[in-house]
Ligand SMILES: O=C(O)CCC(=O)C(=O)O
């Protein structure tokens with residue numbers, strides 16, 4: 264940030280604690296589809312269980328965004344309840360064109376089919392968290408996730424490191440740009456509705472970000488011969504304000520924690536998934552919950568998910584937007600950049616990383 268308090272184009276892209284390099288899972292499966300190395304096998308209590316909670320899936324809130332845009336009171340009320348009870352919802356009529364969604368899926372799928380040496384032209388180096396690789400690996404002993412990912416800083420554009428943006432397949436860079444712009448527009452409009460349900464002016468939350476930062480992670484989950492012993496992504500909540508996720512049309516895998524049950528999220532063609540992130544939980548002093556989620560895998564088909572993270576500038580100080588005279592503070596003031604870096608240094612373990620922001624007596 265410059266001395267007069269504005270963010271400049273020349274500001275350097277932020278850096279983050281790196282992650283320990285680990286094997287490429289897709290390649291492990293290609294070499295021998297039956298192998299599941301010990302490093303991926305979960306302790307009994309962490310494994311996906313058979314107990315089927317799919318009867319709860321149909322209760323996951325579904326928001327019609329065209330109604331929110333019209334300021335429809337009932338839909339705003341639905342959003343408020345969705346954030347309180349679930350911290351999670353699916354959205355239809357979000358305004359992102361079907362063709363853009365489809366092209367993003369088609370071209371990303373082509374990328375993951377490329378030979379490893381081609382994908383590794385954008386490999387994540389040991390001192391960065393951008394590129395093709397894995398993040399959140401902080402120790403050699405840690406049990407690993409059954410997935411690979413392409414991780415990119417997207418917005419503002421001077422945060423980008425183009426060496427990590429794949430040149431192949433043709434059109435991937437362009438569709439990431441187009442998709443991300445459309446998602447940022449949707450996300451910005453959605454934040455207006457969040458401002459309203461939090462009792463503020465429409466523009467308030469966007470303004471509090473100082474600058475809306477956007478990162479993008481495309482997750483690739485190869486099939487696994489022992490899907491009941493591994494996890495695609497460990498349980499965690501996102502450190503973002505909100506995360507907007509696109510899922511494959513017909514391969515499920517995302518599960519959310521609701522009242523201590525893991526509830527599978529159905530895929531709804533052309534819908535987008537919204538996860539309430541830690542920043543909304545902190546700003547709302549815990550009224551809205553950042554959703555704990557994980558991904559499971561299956562033994563037949565690979566799954567790809569497309570996660571866009573929207574979050575504040577590093578310099579923003581986050582604190583509950585409530586009157587401490589009328590409500591007990593659960594969260595204290597934290598600098599977002601410190602919070603984010605701390606969460607990246609912590610292995611994903613439910614919501615453990617949120618404790619640093621809690622008022623001590625409650626932590
Ligand atoms: O694959 C999914 O559905 C979840 C991915 C996820 O949680 C993430 O990228 O943060």
Ligand SMILES: [Fe+2]
Nearest residue numbers: 499500501556
């Ligand atoms: Fe996540």
